[in-house]
Amino acid sequence: MTSENKGGLIIEGINKRFGDVEVLKDVTLEVRSGEFFTLLGPSGCGKTTLLRIIAGLELPDTGRINLCGQDITSLPATKRQVNTVFQSYALFPHLSIFENVAFGLRSRKFADEVVTERVEKRLEMLGLLDMGDRYPDQLSGGQKQRVALARALVNEPEILLLDEPMSALDAKLRAKVQEDLRRIQRRLGRTFLMVTHDQSEALVCSDRLAVMHEGRVIQYGHPEEVYDFPKTRFVAEFLGAANLIEAKKVPGGADTRYGILRLDEEPSWTRGLLAIRPEWIRIGEKQPGENGVRARVSEVIYRGTSFDLWLEPGPLRVRTSSYRHFRPGDEVWLELAADELTVLEDDA
Amino acid sequence: MKNRLIMIWYGELTTRKSLLRRGLVFLSPGMLWLMVFLVLPGLVLVAVSFATRGAYGQLEWEYTIENYRRLMGFSLFGWTSDYLLILWRSVLVAFITTLVSVILSYPLCFFIATRKERSRYLWLTLVIIPFWTNMVIRAYAWFLILAPEMPFARLAASLGFIAEGSPLYPNAFAVYIGMVSMFLPFVTLPLYASVEKLDWSLVEAAQDLYASRIRVFSQAILPQTLPELSVGVILTFVPAMGMFVVPDLLGGAKYMLVGNLIQQQFGASRDWPFGAAISMGLMVLTMITLQIYRRRSKETDHR
Amino acid sequence: MKRTHPIITSLALLTMGFLYLPLLGVAVFSVNSARRGLVWKEFTFDWYIRLFSNERILEAAWNTLLLAVISTILATILGTVLAIGMDRFPWSKRTRNFLDIVLHIPVVIPDIILAAALVVAFGLLRVVSSLFDPGLLNMIIGHITFQIAFVALVVRSRLVAIGRDVEEAARDLFAGNWYLLRRVILPLLMPGIVAGAMLAFTLSLDDFVISFFTAGPESQTLPLYIFAAVRRGVTPQIHALSTLIMIITVIIAISTERLTRKDLFGREKK
Numbered sequence: 001m002t003s004e005n006k007g008g009l010i011i012e013g014i015n016k017r018f019g020d021v022e023v024l025k026d027v028t029l030e031v032r033s034g035e036f037f038t039l040l041g042p043s044g045c046g047k048t049t050l051l052r053i054i055a056g057l058e059l060p061d062t063g064r065i066n067l068c069g070q071d072i073t074s075l076p077a078t079k080r081q082v083n084t085v086f087q088s089y090a091l092f093p094h095l096s097i098f099e100n101v102a103f104g105l106r107s108r109k110f111a112d113e114v115v116t117e118r119v120e121k122r123l124e125m126l127g128l129l130d131m132g133d134r135y136p137d138q139l140s141g142g143q144k145q146r147v148a149l150a151r152a153l154v155n156e157p158e159i160l161l162l163d164e165p166m167s168a169l170d171a172k173l174r175a176k177v178q179e180d181l182r183r184i185q186r187r188l189g190r191t192f193l194m195v196t197h198d199q200s201e202a203l204v205c206s207d208r209l210a211v212m213h214e215g216r217v218i219q220y221g222h223p224e225e226v227y228d229f230p231k232t233r234f235v236a237e238f239l240g241a242a243n244l245i246e247a248k249k250v251p252g253g254a255d256t257r258y259g260i261l262r263l264d265e266e267p268s269w270t271r272g273l274l275a276i277r278p279e280w281i282r283i284g285e286k287q288p289g290e291n292g293v294r295a296r297v298s299e300v301i302y303r304g305t306s307f308d309l310w311l312e313p314g315p316l317r318v319r320t321s322s323y324r325h326f327r328p329g330d331e332v333w334l335e336l337a338a339d340e341l342t343v344l345e346d347d348a
Numbered sequence: 349m350k351n352r353l354i355m356i357w358y359g360e361l362t363t364r365k366s367l368l369r370r371g372l373v374f375l376s377p378g379m380l381w382l383m384v385f386l387v388l389p390g391l392v393l394v395a396v397s398f399a400t401r402g403a404y405g406q407l408e409w410e411y412t413i414e415n416y417r418r419l420m421g422f423s424l425f426g427w428t429s430d431y432l433l434i435l436w437r438s439v440l441v442a443f444i445t446t447l448v449s450v451i452l453s454y455p456l457c458f459f460i461a462t463r464k465e466r467s468r469y470l471w472l473t474l475v476i477i478p479f480w481t482n483m484v485i486r487a488y489a490w491f492l493i494l495a496p497e498m499p500f501a502r503l504a505a506s507l508g509f510i511a512e513g514s515p516l517y518p519n520a521f522a523v524y525i526g527m528v529s530m531f532l533p534f535v536t537l538p539l540y541a542s543v544e545k546l547d548w549s550l551v552e553a554a555q556d557l558y559a560s561r562i563r564v565f566s567q568a569i570l571p572q573t574l575p576e577l578s579v580g581v582i583l584t585f586v587p588a589m590g591m592f593v594v595p596d597l598l599g600g601a602k603y604m605l606v607g608n609l610i611q612q613q614f615g616a617s618r619d620w621p622f623g624a625a626i627s628m629g630l631m632v633l634t635m636i637t638l639q640i641y642r643r644r645s646k647e648t649d650h651r
Numbered sequence: 652m653k654r655t656h657p658i659i660t661s662l663a664l665l666t667m668g669f670l671y672l673p674l675l676g677v678a679v680f681s682v683n684s685a686r687r688g689l690v691w692k693e694f695t696f697d698w699y700i701r702l703f704s705n706e707r708i709l710e711a712a713w714n715t716l717l718l719a720v721i722s723t724i725l726a727t728i729l730g731t732v733l734a735i736g737m738d739r740f741p742w743s744k745r746t747r748n749f750l751d752i753v754l755h756i757p758v759v760i761p762d763i764i765l766a767a768a769l770v771v772a773f774g775l776l777r778v779v780s781s782l783f784d785p786g787l788l789n790m791i792i793g794h795i796t797f798q799i800a801f802v803a804l805v806v807r808s809r810l811v812a813i814g815r816d817v818e819e820a821a822r823d824l825f826a827g828n829w830y831l832l833r834r835v836i837l838p839l840l841m842p843g844i845v846a847g848a849m850l851a852f853t854l855s856l857d858d859f860v861i862s863f864f865t866a867g868p869e870s871q872t873l874p875l876y877i878f879a880a881v882r883r884g885v886t887p888q889i890h891a892l893s894t895l896i897m898i899i900t901v902i903i904a905i906s907t908e909r910l911t912r913k914d915l916f917g918r919e920k921k
Contacts, residue, residue, distance in 0.1 A: 057819050059356050074354075076361030077822045090820035094838045104824035107834075155824070357741060358815055359822030364741060371740030375750070378733025378799055382753050385796045386765070389772035390756075393764075396771050407774075452666045455655075459663030462655050473905060477897075478670050480904045484859050484874040485893045488881050489673030492680065495885070497689040529670060590761020593859055597881060607763050614770050614864065627767045634760055 007033030007068050009054070009159055009191065014063035016049055023049045024060070025215040031159070032208075033068075036185045036192045040202040041212035042238065047195045048087075050212075051161050054193065055084045068158050083152035084161040088168070089144050091136040097147050098123070098132035104155040122150040125184075141169050142177060149181075153188070162194040166201060178204045199239050203227065211235050228277070233346045236275040243281070243316050244344075245274040245336075253338075257313060258293040262338045273344040278308065278319040280340035283326075288335035297330045397624035405618030415625035431609070435629060438606040441595075442588035445527040446581055449535040452528070453580070456536055457543040472540065479533035487597045490526050491517065494598075518600030526594040531587070535580035542576035575645070582641045586634055606630050674897060681890035698891035708876060708892060715872040718787065718862070719855040722794035727848040729795070730802025731840070737803070738810045754804065757797040766864035769793050773865065786867035793861040798854060802847035809843025849907045856900075 009031040016024040023046045031037040039047040052058040054065060056077030065073045072080050083104065092100050098119060099106075105115045123129045126146040136144060145165060152160055165181070166174045182205050185192045196202055202209045203223045210220035211234075219231040230236035233244060245261075247254035249270045253262040256274070263274075282288070295311040306321045311334070318334065326332070353363045400410040419435075421427045460471045478486065494501060494516035501516045516522055546569065554568040570577075592607030599605070606626060613623025655663075681699070685692040702708055737750050757765060769789070776783040783789060813836075821835045859874045866875055873896060880889050 055823055056361065057356060057359050057823070059354065059361075074361075077356075077359050077819075078825045078827065082823075084820070084823045086816060086820055088816050090816035092817060092820070092835060092839075103821070103826070103834075107821075107824060107826040107830050151824070355741070358739065359819035360828070367740055368742075371736055371742065374732050374736030374740070376736075378729040378736070378803065379750070379753070381729055381795065381799060382756075385769070385772070385792055386756060387753060389768035392775065393768040393771050452662070452669075455659040455662035456666045458655055458659050474667065475670070476904050477901050478674065480853055480857065480900050481674065481897055482857050482859070482874050482877075482900070484878050484881075485677070485896060486673065488877055488885070488889070488893060489677045491881060491885055492676050492689070492890070493673045495689055498676075529673070532666070532670060586759060587761055590763045592763050593878070597878075607761070610763055610767055611864075614767060620771060620774070623767060624771065627764050630761060631764055634764075638759060 007158065007191070009193070010064075010066040011050075011054070012064045012066070014050065014053060014060045014065075016046070016053065016058070016060050023215050024053075027063070027212075027215070027217055029210060029217060029220065031191060031193055033191055034189050035207040036182065036194070036205055038202040038206040038209040039193070039195045039212055040197070040199060040209050040239070042197055045212040046215040047197075047212050048163055051084075051163055051193070051195045054159070055082055055161050056080045057084075081155075081158040082161060083155050083157040084163065085145075085148045085152050085165050087164040089136075089148040091144060091147055091151070093136050095135075096132065097128060097134050097136070097139070100136065100147055101151045101154050103151060118154055119150075122154045126150050142173050145169065145177065149184070153190075157190070159191040159193055162192060164196055165194065166196070166198070174198075174201070181205055203239075211238065213238075229342050230275060231345050233273055233275070233344050236342070236344060241278050241317060241319075242275045243278060243314070245276070247272060247274050258336065261291050261336055261341065263341055263343060264338045265343055267343045268345070273346055275342045275344055276336055276340055278317040279306075280337070281316070281318045282335040282337065283309070283318055283320055283322070284333050284335070287333050288337075291336045291338060291341075293334040293336060295332055295334050297326045297328050297332060299328060300326055393624050393627060396621055397628050399621045399624075401619045401621050405620075407620060412621075415622045416628075418622060419625050419629055431626075434604055434609050435606055435633070437603075438589050438630075439633060441523065441527060441591075441605060442585050444524060445531055445588045446535070446584045448524075448528045449532045449584055450539075450577065450581065452532060453536040453539050454543075457540045460540060461543045461546070475533050475536050475540075478529070479537065483530060483593050484597075486530060487526050487594050490522065490529070490598060491515075494522055494525075517598045518602050520599065520603045522598035523595050523603045523605075526598045527588060527591065530591070530594055531584040534583040534587075535577075538576045538580040538583065539573060542573040546572055578641060578645060582637070585637055589633055589637075590630055677890050678894045678897070681887060681894040683887065686887065698887045699895065701888060702891055702895070705888070707871070708873075708888075711871045711873045711876040714787065714870055715856065715874075718790055718794060718870075718872060719852050722791050722798055722855050723848055723852045725791075726795045726798030726851050727802050727844060730799045730847060730851070731806050731844050733799065734803040734806035734810060735836075738807050754800050757800040758804065762797070762858070762860045763864075765797060766793070766860050769796070769861070770864050784867060785865060785870075787870040789865040789867075790862050790870060790872075793865045794855045794858060797858075797861065798851035801854060802844075802851050805847035805850060806840060806843045809840055809846075813839050846907070849903070853900075853903055853907070856903075 009029075011027060011029040011031075014024050014027040015022070027046075027050060039050060041047045049058060053060050056072075056075060056079075060073070063073070064071060067081065072082075092103065095103070101119045101122060102115050105118060110118075120129065120132075123132060126149060128143065128146055128150060131139065131143065131147075136147065139147065145168070148165075162181075166177055169177060178201055181192075181194075185205075192205075194202075194205060206223055208220060208222055209226060210217045211226060212218065213234050219226055219235050226235065227239055230239060230242070236242040236244065245256050245258070247256045247261070247267070249255075249267050249272075250260060253260050254267065254274060261274070287294075293316075295313065295316065297309050298312050298315070299310040301308040301310075303319075306319050307326070309318045309320065309326055310316070311318060311332070316334070320326075353365060355362065355364055355367070357367055396407065397415055398411055398413065400408040400412050400414070402408045419431050421429055421432050456475070460468055460475075463471055492498070496502075496505075496513050496515045501510065501514070504510050504516055505512045505514070510516065550572070551564060551568045554564045559567070589605075590607050591605060592611055595603060595605040595608050596611070599608075606629070610623050610626050610630070613619045613626065617623075680689060682694050682696065683691055684695040684697065733754075737747070737754070742750070769792075773783045773785070773789050817835060817839065818831065821831050826835065857874075859878065862872050862875055863878070866872070871879075873892070877889060877893065880886070
């Protein structure tokens, strides 16, 4: 048991192919004990397969999985201290809510009193106590999701896996459930590993997240870190909006269509991409000290708490909460500040 | 970990070998039964169709194709079309039965589909009841309706079609009546499933374009209901070809179908080899029908 | 609500009339006191009462029921186990196709071919054992043979509908093989098994051809009895018998409908 990650999950060098398709390519990850970790990626990126491998529902071709210092790679699902909230919830339709939640305890032959006590505790925590006698098809989507959560948590797993837990809920409910989920995780202090394709879900819930694309983990870290400093074009575009600027390396900066821009870090390429988030571009009347760009507003989109401006040349997108109203045709100065410009790893 | 033998199957970590071993335990009782009482007898039937009938109706294992030659009409006394005619008639009866059932099913389905929710269920049950009623009883019921004392026979007699005081059976007409009433629900029930979920906006669009009724049907309704319709058609056509009860009761010797011919060989004539050969003939007709159906349904899938 | 054209309505009603006219005719004449001929005399339940003192009919009824019950029970067990065996194990595509074809044979071929094959097979087996003389045993075997296929198909489609999710969830929740089968698969499968059994039962009651070919002198069933009786001419007693069978059919048909329409899961209380 390593001191840094006791109770954590270590995934090393996982490869998996289905026929000709390589679903996972050398995936290595570490989930720390007690954290809420999210695997974020578009559908088909292999995140669900990775989750299923951790749950013991799929075999990896190569690689190891270590949970709480124990190698569980070749353990069957029934022997892993891991429980899953399935995307479809997979509740047992013929069993009452109580029996659904009790399933994992009963199959391990816990005494009736223990079962009742533990199930009721979970039902109460999730506000389901008076639903015990109902059946899954009598519940709303949000209630079903909580039953699935209770059914997994009652077993006190070392790690709880959540496979797109919100995908069956409507948008309004989703926002609330995201926060609830976050609170539950904090309260229990258990390790949660969630899979989602929804970036806002990932940002709201996670302590740390990993962005996956085509079977690889591209970047992982704290949400702010990944959001502010995307490593590749894919991450920049998948996680929120980004302006991408083609550039050529020159001493001290990069040559772009907006002239020479000073950079804080030196690119590893000679030709490549720079990224800047729309909300990090400063907009004003006066020419800034450096990295200034003269631009014309071509479109203004009102987004409730902010405005999105599209500017030429570009197009560049700028998000501003300024009270000042811009109109199409206005000439403005933009500042693409050096500390906000991210050098992406991709070659142009 | 790259062990081909280990696998996870429905969440269970196991080996392919032990899974298949367990699978075999599940499979064998039922499959053994079907092998012994279905496949094997089928093969025996094929073998018997090439055997010879002994003088007293016993089987003699002397290889011959005489039974098939006889079915084709060749005999000691030259060629006759008798058996081929019966085969052809079976196909014809099956075809007409199917056609009439389809023609009658559409209005019935439209009618039921446009009822209110509750009465729709009732009407559907009314179609299901004859579907489940014993065939012998339903054929027998026509005996009663077509009896000489009943209005239909009287009408026919007064028009001079049949002699005064005789029933409207056994004849071709009675066979068709009986067959259609037997098989109508086989078409109606699957067809109803598709008529109920029919996209009426397409039909209305066609009507808005002043398409004739026939065009509305053939271009807006028929394509939408084709898959279920062909299920109904196959459910009717195949068993109708081999039908035995209806022609036996309502057709008698006057309108024999292949089913009766087979029964005769296993019953009164006690000529198993010939009976087996006729069964093979019916089997071939069935296979041809199923093949046509499979090809057609593949075509519609690709569209 | 869409309206139907009057022509369509009248065609539909005529068709229903066509389906029901003979059945109603039989029912009406079953309560007519006239012994011969089809003239209305007066209302009576006499013919029904006499049914219950007709020993041959009672025996045929008993045989029908015995045949249906025994064959249904065996076919339901065999068919259910077979369906699980076909659907839940990693058979190769070729094996799967082969099993599928065998399973579909009794469904698609005309029953008279199966009957002919059984006659020949039993005829040859008779050389070995007199067990295979025409009679109830042969009929039971014949019925099971086509019932298995229908039960297995119904149960299998239910298995497919249950899907992989709940089984994986059960494994995730530590269920072993036996616990999974007893607590998840069988309860979820129960509606399918019941529907399959009901189908098998009605198919057995309904069957004429297989019984006709495999029956012996001691093993008449009701359809066989009616078939034989018709040749001697229609009688009020046969009307009554037929009507009674129809009523029983209606009850079974409706209760099967109800059962399959009711929520899909046989429920279990805490």
